[in-house]
Amino acid sequence: MVVSQQRAGGAREVFISATPLRLLTKLPPFNVHPVQRIDMEVPPLPLLLGSLAVSAAVWYFLFVYGGAAAGKRPLPPGPRGWPVLGNLPQLGDKPHQTMCALAREYGPLFRLRFGCAEVVVAASAAVAAQFLRGLDANFSNRPPNSGAEHVAYNYQDLVFAPYGARWRALRKLCALHLFSAKALDGLRAVREGEIALMVRNLARQGVAQPVSIGQEANICATNTLARATIGRRVFAVYGSEGAKEFKDMVVELMQLAGVFNVGDFVPALRWLDPQGVVAKMKRLHRRYDDMMNGFIKERKAGAKPDGLAAGGDDGNDLLSVLLARMREEEQLDGHGENITEIDIKALLLNLFTAGTDTTSSTVEWALAELIRHPDVLAEAQRELDAVVGKDRLVSESDLPRLPFLAAVIKETFRLHPPTPLSLPREAAADCEVDGYRIPKGTTLLVNVWAISRDPVLWSDPLEYQPARFLPGGGHADVDVKGSDFGLIPFGAGRRICAGLSWGLQMVTLMTATLVQGFDWTLPGGASPDKLNMEESYGLTLQRAVLLMVHPAPRLLPSAYAV
Numbered sequence: 001m002v003v004s005q006q007r008a009g010g011a012r013e014v015f016i017s018a019t020p021l022r023l024l025t026k027l028p029p030f031n032v033h034p035v036q037r038i039d040m041e042v043p044p045l046p047l048l049l050g051s052l053a054v055s056a057a058v059w060y061f062l063f064v065y066g067g068a069a070a071g072k073r074p075l076p077p078g079p080r081g082w083p084v085l086g087n088l089p090q091l092g093d094k095p096h097q098t099m100c101a102l103a104r105e106y107g108p109l110f111r112l113r114f115g116c117a118e119v120v121v122a123a124s125a126a127v128a129a130q131f132l133r134g135l136d137a138n139f140s141n142r143p144p145n146s147g148a149e150h151v152a153y154n155y156q157d158l159v160f161a162p163y164g165a166r167w168r169a170l171r172k173l174c175a176l177h178l179f180s181a182k183a184l185d186g187l188r189a190v191r192e193g194e195i196a197l198m199v200r201n202l203a204r205q206g207v208a209q210p211v212s213i214g215q216e217a218n219i220c221a222t223n224t225l226a227r228a229t230i231g232r233r234v235f236a237v238y239g240s241e242g243a244k245e246f247k248d249m250v251v252e253l254m255q256l257a258g259v260f261n262v263g264d265f266v267p268a269l270r271w272l273d274p275q276g277v278v279a280k281m282k283r284l285h286r287r288y289d290d291m292m293n294g295f296i297k298e299r300k301a302g303a304k305p306d307g308l309a310a311g312g313d314d315g316n317d318l319l320s321v322l323l324a325r326m327r328e329e330e331q332l333d334g335h336g337e338n339i340t341e342i343d344i345k346a347l348l349l350n351l352f353t354a355g356t357d358t359t360s361s362t363v364e365w366a367l368a369e370l371i372r373h374p375d376v377l378a379e380a381q382r383e384l385d386a387v388v389g390k391d392r393l394v395s396e397s398d399l400p401r402l403p404f405l406a407a408v409i410k411e412t413f414r415l416h417p418p419t420p421l422s423l424p425r426e427a428a429a430d431c432e433v434d435g436y437r438i439p440k441g442t443t444l445l446v447n448v449w450a451i452s453r454d455p456v457l458w459s460d461p462l463e464y465q466p467a468r469f470l471p472g473g474g475h476a477d478v479d480v481k482g483s484d485f486g487l488i489p490f491g492a493g494r495r496i497c498a499g500l501s502w503g504l505q506m507v508t509l510m511t512a513t514l515v516q517g518f519d520w521t522l523p524g525g526a527s528p529d530k531l532n533m534e535e536s537y538g539l540t541l542q543r544a545v546l547l548m549v550h551p552a553p554r555l556l557p558s559a560y561a562v
């Protein structure tokens with residue numbers, strides 16, 4: 001995530017003499033443009049960075065030593081950073097893992113500096129609880145960043161909306177039409193129907209060709225959400241080029257959102273866009289905006305191209321509701337602002353990006369773990385056969401009677417939380433945590449990945465053992481809904497994931513159906529215990545290598561008929 005504002009009082013490093021651009025060009029992760037590209041009208045970069053460094057030195061002195069001299073609490077400990085860039089060059093290509101290692105050295109609350117931005121990282125359940133339960137009101141905003149500016153319609157969306165009336169109104173809208181118990185129930189047939197379609201498609205493909213299960217799950221998650229939100233599928237044909245293009249768009253967005261953008265943290269380098277991130281964001285935004293304009297135009301013309309109804313099959317999908325409210329000039333938040341097309345596009349952007357890749361990558365990780373652990377897969381299949389049988393697909397009403405499957409899902413979220421550093425928050429005022437001072441404007445990152453692998457909390461933390469969530473397993477009462485801080489894949493507190501109910505239901509039903517419907521083998525007779533489990537970091541945690549599998553149907557043929 002990326003931050004663009006000058007912070008009020010953050011510690012700064014002294015940096016005067018080195019040649020900054022030469023240093024920057026040596027940093028592999030940031031891919032800085034060569035010096036020749038600098039426009040001669042612009043003040044030379046060394047001069048800019050030099051002045052930045054001098055002011056940083058002054059701030060550092062006043063803030064760190066001034067604070068200590070005045071008897072204030074100390075700032076949390078942390079590693080020394082580079083001049084100007086701070087700790088950014090030290091994050092590596094898997095920042096959640098780097099930060100996990102740093103917590104071992106500096107403790108569960110440590111401090112980093114990203115350019116001019118002060119950052120604290122919470123890496124234990126106890127520290128996360130202090131921030132997200134005790135001090136949640138103080139951390140209910142997200143730090144400003146170029147993704148919110150250039151992709152999310154300049155903060156007009158829900159994910160980056162400042163905490164307040166507008167944010168509340170947007171969350172209420174989503175709850176009312178999609179995520180409340182009533183709305184969720186109304187859309188049950190849509191979820192079950194799309195998952196059944198995915199399964200039928202897999203059964204039809206047979207075992208001849210391996211399939212990318214992440215891609216299939218992504219198409220399913222996207223089409224399901226699309227029917228609920230815009231009243232139509234986004235991908236008419238499974239496995240089509242269009243499907244790939246849409247997923248690529250979401251994955252690129254997540255990757256860009258996951259980049260720590262130097263320009264956001266070092267205002268003097270903003271104009272240079274050293275990693276080319278902003279240029280890519282603008283291109284992506286144009287592609288998304290064109291697509292959304294197409295959907296809105298189509299809906300205004302009254303069309304539903306694939307003849308699908310949504311919103312519980314009464315045609316009352318979110319887009320229709322919002323367009324109707326716009327026509328009636330309704331206010332969004334009761335403060336004089338009418339709903340606009342930008343509001344609608346920004347909200348849909350959030351739902352499509354936050355709600356598709358997170359869901360499908362979890363299903364892909366779940367399948368990978370089950371293939372690596374055949375005994376666990378067999379146990380889950382035994383449970384499904386006993387509760388559901390072999391002549392129909394599992395339905396949502398069966399889920400409460402599948403405790404072992406629920407444990408499989410929790411264990412997958414524990415080892416593979418889709419957003420390993422959650423989404424950043426920002427301190428609205430000075431506060432104190434664990435005896436350390438957290439200044440106003442500090443960015444908070446919660447390392448949910450490290451917390452759910454903390455050996456203090458979890459025995460054999462790196463082992464995939466769903467039974468730990470069963471009675472007698474030590475964590476039987478733990479769930480993922482934000483009150484057990486050792487397992488918070490959806491975050492916690494006021495800004496907890498708005499789509500938790502939808503995401504959890506989709507991940508559970510999709511995984512259940514795939515487990516029930518098929519036996520799974522790897523291409524070329526590859527051995528399951530050799531399966532590559534490397535991670536690739538973006539805002540969502542993808543598998544570095546796609547999971548390719550052969551699904552072999554294991555139910556009566558009638559079960560696959562839709």
Ligand code: HEM
Nearest residue numbers: 159354355358422423489490491492495496497498499503
């Ligand atoms: C496996 C599924 C999912 C996971 C693990 C997940 C995780 C998260 C996390 C960690 C956050 C940040 C919470 C915080 O700041 O404490 C978040 C926020 C959010 N998520 Fe999800 N999410 C998932 C699915 C979904 C779905 C299906 C949707 C909607 C269709 C969605 C929409 C959102 C939105 C709108 C926010 C911003 C909330 C706010 O700022 O108030 N997510 N999600």
